[in-house]
Amino acid sequence: MLNFELLKTDPADGAYPGSHARRGTLTLNHGVVQTPIFMPVGTYGTVKGVMPQSLHEMGAQIILGNTFHLWMRPGLDVMQQFGGLHKFESWHKPILTDSGGFQVWSLGEMRKISEEGVKFASPVNGDKLFLTPEISMQIQTILNSDIVMQFDECTPYDTKGHITTEAEARISMELSLRWSKRCVDEFNKLQNPNALFGIVQGGMFENLRQESLDALVELDLPGYAVGGVSVGEPKEEMLRIMAHTPHRLPAHKPRYLMGVGTPEDLVEGVAAGVDMFDCVMPTRNARNGHMFTRFGDLKIRNARYKTDEAPVDATCSCYTCRNFSRAYMHHLDRCGEMLGPMLSSIHNLHYYLNLMQEVRDALDAGKFGAFVLQFRQDRQRGV
Amino acid sequence: MLNFELLKTDPADGAYPGSHARRGTLTLNHGVVQTPIFMPVGTYGTVKGVMPQSLHEMGAQIILGNTFHLWMRPGLDVMQQFGGLHKFESWHKPILTDSGGFQVWSLGEMRKISEEGVKFASPVNGDKLFLTPEISMQIQTILNSDIVMQFDECTPYDTKGHITTEAEARISMELSLRWSKRCVDEFNKLQNPNALFGIVQGGMFENLRQESLDALVELDLPGYAVGGVSVGEPKEEMLRIMAHTPHRLPAHKPRYLMGVGTPEDLVEGVAAGVDMFDCVMPTRNARNGHMFTRFGDLKIRNARYKTDEAPVDATCSCYTCRNFSRAYMHHLDRCGEMLGPMLSSIHNLHYYLNLMQEVRDALDAGKFGAFVLQFRQDRQRGV
Numbered sequence A, B: 001m002l003n004f005e006l007l008k009t010d011p012a013d014g015a016y017p018g019s020h021a022r023r024g025t026l027t028l029n030h031g032v033v034q035t036p037i038f039m040p041v042g043t044y045g046t047v048k049g050v051m052p053q054s055l056h057e058m059g060a061q062i063i064l065g066n067t068f069h070l071w072m073r074p075g076l077d078v079m080q081q082f083g084g085l086h087k088f089e090s091w092h093k094p095i096l097t098d099s100g101g102f103q104v105w106s107l108g109e110m111r112k113i114s115e116e117g118v119k120f121a122s123p124v125n126g127d128k129l130f131l132t133p134e135i136s137m138q139i140q141t142i143l144n145s146d147i148v149m150q151f152d153e154c155t156p157y158d159t160k161g162h163i164t165t166e167a168e169a170r171i172s173m174e175l176s177l178r179w180s181k182r183c184v185d186e187f188n189k190l191q192n193p194n195a196l197f198g199i200v201q202g203g204m205f206e207n208l209r210q211e212s213l214d215a216l217v218e219l220d221l222p223g224y225a226v227g228g229v230s231v232g233e234p235k236e237e238m239l240r241i242m243a244h245t246p247h248r249l250p251a252h253k254p255r256y257l258m259g260v261g262t263p264e265d266l267v268e269g270v271a272a273g274v275d276m277f278d279c280v281m282p283t284r285n286a287r288n289g290h291m292f293t294r295f296g297d298l299k300i301r302n303a304r305y306k307t308d309e310a311p312v313d314a315t316c317s318c319y320t321c322r323n324f325s326r327a328y329m330h331h332l333d334r335c336g337e338m339l340g341p342m343l344s345s346i347h348n349l350h351y352y353l354n355l356m357q358e359v360r361d362a363l364d365a366g367k368f369g370a371f372v373l374q375f376r377q378d379r380q381r382g383v
């Protein structure tokens, strides 16, 4: 099930000219999600380096799982035995799973795409495997994720050394559309009790995006995503598609921008009408000592932090900032101590989740435009 | 300050023949510790992979820090700036620091021992350094640990390819004794407000152990440790020294057996009259997928756990066992996910701490002998 209540839409003629920002409540089988929301990524059934306990404490409402990875390990036998991903990873709030399409696409030369689906060799044990729209639906049904993503082909930005042409992007987009119909059929046949999202493709071409969107809206799915961004394109291209597509999706359904992005991207994405985001950036950057803060980003490895008694972000209420100094974080990084990425991941995820909380508060208070100005100014101040 | 209240001594003619087990309360500058106690090791100012929050939840009362490592990184300037280790690592309960002696001894050919102290090259940056009893006291004063260990030479089990002779062990033990006096003088001169422990050495020779003990007792220190065990000797040798030395130490002062050991060693150590233990085993083994349980040890890597829905230890109340299955732990290990060592370390430390809690409960109830029998039987049952 999925119920999306659109609580409020920021006026386009208000303090943020052209704003499409929205505030909503998304009810799923495992709970309620306040939107706009950021969803931490838990590839292998774990948000890297973060305990579910910590995710609860930082206010995570919904997390991701990767269908492809979970299919490889632990495998469907284990997933079936546990009745899905929730019990296995001990996360009892909503979960969204991707379709596996992005991961098989990322295998590059190791995979072969046909109308039927994608043939590839397992990167774990070399087994020859086949992923199709039907199989993706079957796996996601076993995972019992609250939001199931359609199987699609992620149109690359580069194709064989040149920027993907419109003709190439069209072929890819149309394949994804045909696959979306097969996904709907299989999802219904499986009587999956959760919600299936369609994915708008079309590369960097607005006309193709519009065609994809129109065809998907025909299918009357409970929610829609914008895919095929954050695939190596220049930032302006991403922003152009982000400005084009989300607000054209049905207003009464949740909109999910896949794989985006920086804190600035998220705020601009909200203004563009996006309700849901996911990205590995907060956790991946944390493991490299790259911290996000209200006043800009901070590389904890920098020697200037060796004696810095201040927390990573004095305005942050996360476990890390409440208890530890930059000097301590610098020390952990220098010693290669596991606690370093643990505490950094907590902070970065908390930063992203809190940013979305502040966005929601601003929308509730009718002050989104003012919030965005302050946000940009703060982020440019420097730590 | 240090105040040790001996609450109860298990009768030697009770259910555990020859028992020297004791129940006590140790009050230090940063809080109260119930003994017998196990102390998690936090080498570089962090118990590897475990947040202080988790240490509190599992009932840790006192943790260790390593003087040598903290001297190298972050260094004394940082430690001084933070007023000691407590604030730096955000652990506000008692801390014990070792003297650095064991670590410089472990540098092998890279160090040169003289009457004055130990010359060595920093393993971090190659700097030529000198560690003496006085310098160890100065560093530990800066660390502001609740329990300061004397600087000693850890008599090796092997010396230059042969088992250390009595003559060699005597020379080493006598050096440590001379150093202990220099430690007391420097500790007093520094007006360190914490408690200095002496360390009994003497290798595998009871007569030398007795001589060392007698001379240290003359110094009337607030607590005593038994060092120079767990240095590569056969298990029987360790047990022989453990049976000899602890109960000969003053009854009204806390007794600390350094670097020991397995769950069985801890229980036998309590019976031998030991109040305090530390060991890297629970955390180090956790990182290798080796879990301790009431019913024996468990290697989570074993394929038999792939589909095992049971927790690591069904009788354990730790965060890991309350929330996750062996199958999940096996999966994390297989995927090399950081959450694996994190959850395993929580379980193993909880196991050790809870074992000591059960020992204290048994002593309080006058049922130590029955407890030990049950403990041995359970541990041999198998998981």
Ligand SMILES: [Zn+2]
Residues within 6 Å of the ligand: A312, A313, A316, A317, A318, A319, A320, A321, A322, A346, A347, A348, A350, A351
């Ligand atoms: Zn923070």
Ligand SMILES: [Zn+2]
Residues within 6 Å of the ligand: B312, B313, B316, B317, B318, B319, B320, B321, B322, B346, B347, B348, B350, B351
């Ligand atoms: Zn446990």
